[in-house]
Amino acid sequence: MNLHPWLQALAGGVLIGLSAVVLLLLNGRIAGISGIAFSLFERSRLGEWAWKLAFIAGMVGAGVAVLAWQGQAPAAPVSTPMLVGAGLLVGIGTALGNGCTSGHGVCGLGRMSARSLVAVLAFMATAIATVFVVRHVLGGA
Structure with missing residues (x-):
């Protein structure tokens, strides 16, 4: 996939917005990443903890998957x-x-x-x- 950089940014923005809307509509939760991540360290019901962990894992995993698909290794600059x-x-x-x-x-x-x-x-x-x-x-x- 060889999209122009502004198209990549647009697609990323649309996917972020779509995920926020889907989370709000289906789960009634706000997709604030810091709030979700910080709340993983609080005591909560297993179901609450599970969706939060899945959300964070999906966010990280999606980035790694795109890099792998493009033949790149995750690396910090x-x-x-x-x-x-x-x-x-x-x-x-x-x-x-x-x-x-x-x-x-x-x-x-x-x-x-x-x-x-x-x-x-x-x-x-x-x-x-x-x-x-x-x-x-x-x-x-």
């Missing part, structure tokens, strides 16, 4: 300590922001949540500022 540090920072940020970009951007905006709109604007402003500093102030790629 950075060192393991940097990857762990970045993961910890993302986890702290999602806890402070009461959700992650997927929860606020996909599900929250879809439900017309004012809190999610503010969160997405903050995410975007931070991302824009970070790219500006890295590319134009620090001279990075």
